[in-house]
Amino acid sequence: MGVVCALLVLVAALLTGCQVLKSGADKGDRPGATPKATTTQPSGYGAVFLAVDECSSFGSTSFTEVPCTSERAAARVVARYDGKVGDGPLCPATTDFVLHISRQSPSSDEDGDGSVPQGYACMRNLEPPHPGDPGGGGGPRTIVGDCVYGSGSGQVRETACDGSGKEKPQYEVVKAVAKRAQCPATTALYVQLNGAQPVGCARRV
Numbered sequence: 001m002g003v004v005c006a007l008l009v010l011v012a013a014l015l016t017g018c019q020v021l022k023s024g025a026d027k028g029d030r031p032g033a034t035p036k037a038t039t040t041q042p043s044g045y046g047a048v049f050l051a052v053d054e055c056s057s058f059g060s061t062s063f064t065e066v067p068c069t070s071e072r073a074a075a076r077v078v079a080r081y082d083g084k085v086g087d088g089p090l091c092p093a094t095t096d097f098v099l100h101i102s103r104q105s106p107s108s109d110e111d112g113d114g115s116v117p118q119g120y121a122c123m124r125n126l127e128p129p130h131p132g133d134p135g136g137g138g139g140p141r142t143i144v145g146d147c148v149y150g151s152g153s154g155q156v157r158e159t160a161c162d163g164s165g166k167e168k169p170q171y172e173v174v175k176a177v178a179k180r181a182q183c184p185a186t187t188a189l190y191v192q193l194n195g196a197q198p199v200g201c202a203r204r205v
Contacts, residue, residue, distance in 0.1 A: 050121045079122040091122030096132040135161030173200040
């Protein structure tokens, strides 16, 4: 089995008062600094390693591509892009986590064409829990239905809306709009969501 060089990206949206801040190191659409992955030798099942609808197992530092029918299969690729996460398209809203795929040398190429390009795979767990779902408490994107709590220094981090997380929710993103002026009057915080509706209107819970 080939092992993909991959790391979970958990990037939190940052907020302070009623101002939008850029995404930080735990949640958001454009991850900040992430640990460097080690080089491995993937050998995929198709023309692209971890292509859309292919599956991977879970690992502590790397992920192995496995058949989706395997008992080791844990997550499915819902979108796959070349390049860096910060430079490419956003993952689907309910993505549970992102795998970063390192560029590989020709000797470790999965399809014999001479290279395995750098890229990233947007992953969805095959079974619950789904941290990328609204209110799930995780995932690489902040979306409508997510909850956050104050983590100090004017920042907030996402947590499960049902209170099952380590921290209790303090705000919930209830609407996504193009401009802050379109948020409801009850909005307590503005969250940067990116995408077509980049402003999240959050209320106290």
